[in-house]
Amino acid sequence: xxxxxxxxxxxxxxxxxxxxxxxxxxxxxxxxxxxxxxxxxxxxxxxxxxxxxxxxxxxxxxxxxxxxxxxxxxxxxxxxxxxxxxxxxxxxxxxxxxxxxxxxxxxxxxxxxxxxxxxxxxxxxxxxxxxxxxxxxxxxxxxxxxxxxxxxxxxxxxxxxxxxxxxxxxxxxxxxxxxxxxxxxxxxxxxxxxxxxxxxxx
Numbered sequence: 001x002x003x004x005x006x007x008x009x010x011x012x013x014x015x016x017x018x019x020x021x022x023x024x025x026x027x028x029x030x031x032x033x034x035x036x037x038x039x040x041x042x043x044x045x046x047x048x049x050x051x052x053x054x055x056x057x058x059x060x061x062x063x064x065x066x067x068x069x070x071x072x073x074x075x076x077x078x079x080x081x082x083x084x085x086x087x088x089x090x091x092x093x094x095x096x097x098x099x100x101x102x103x104x105x106x107x108x109x110x111x112x113x114x115x116x117x118x119x120x121x122x123x124x125x126x127x128x129x130x131x132x133x134x135x136x137x138x139x140x141x142x143x144x145x146x147x148x149x150x151x152x153x154x155x156x157x158x159x160x161x162x163x164x165x166x167x168x169x170x171x172x173x174x175x176x177x178x179x180x181x182x183x184x185x186x187x188x189x190x191x192x193x194x195x196x197x198x199x200x201x202x
Contacts, residue, residue: 007185009202012193014049020197023049027170027192030062032146032163035192037102040145041125041166049193052168053104056191058177064143064164065173071155072131072138080139081112084130086122090114096151107149124149125166169193 013020023045026038037052038044059065074093081087092115099121100109110127113119124145131139147161170192178188186198 009200010198011201012049012189012196013199013201014047014193014196017197020199022201023047023196025049025170025193025196026166026168027172028144028163028165028167029171030059030065030144030164030173031056031167031171032059032065032144032161033057034104034106034146034167035169035171036106036146036167038168040102040106040108040123041168048195050169051194052102054191054194056171056174058175058181059163059171059173061177062164062173065162067141067143067161069157069159070138070142070161071152071157072136072142073155075154076136076138077127077131077156080130080134080136081122081127083134084126086126086130087112087114087120090118090120091116096149096156098149106146110149 011022012025013022015021035052035054035056038050044050078093090112093112094115095113096110098107099111101107107124109121109123111119111121128142128145142158144163144165144167146163146167147158150157175188
């Protein structure tokens with residue numbers, strides 16, 4: 001409660017002094033070693049606090065820092081995406097491939113091809129969210145999209161996975177470890193949201 005009182009009205013913002021604008025400051029459980037760009041989730045402004053790419057070595061104690069390969073049947077993936085309002089026009093999934101990555105190599109978008117040759121592009125995080133919303137058992141074991149993706153015939157394999165959550169912005173396990181090492185709250189925020197300012201708004 002003291003921390004809440006001490007920071008009442010303070011927000012993170014970015015921009016020229018006196019004209020800073022508040023931005024959406026995401027956070028997740030564990031980034032898995034690299035902070036993600038907000039672009040993996042949405043059409044976000046390409047500003048330093050949201051650009052990602054920072055190497056975070058402090059979340060290694062998270063139980064989901066690394067996790068085993070997960071296989072999802074293409075038929076199941078299609079049904080989950082269809083239920084989420086994505087790729088209904090494909091009438092199935094024949095193949096999947098990575099078509100865009102972040103500057104630090106994280107797979108961002110997938111191109112899905114249906115049985116009649118039609119294609120659709122989706123963000124990998126939207127794919128994971130569709131599995132979770134459909135309560136697919138495999139989705140619950142797909143802890144993040146910080147992983148490698150392989151087309152495996154009737155399945156899609158997600159392997160070499162690291163982290164828990166979308167990994168954008170502040171990494172909770174990483175922030176906790178930094179605090180234990182003596183980092184101040186301001187220093188932690190500066191690491192996860194570079195060039196952001198803490199300003200009073202209310």
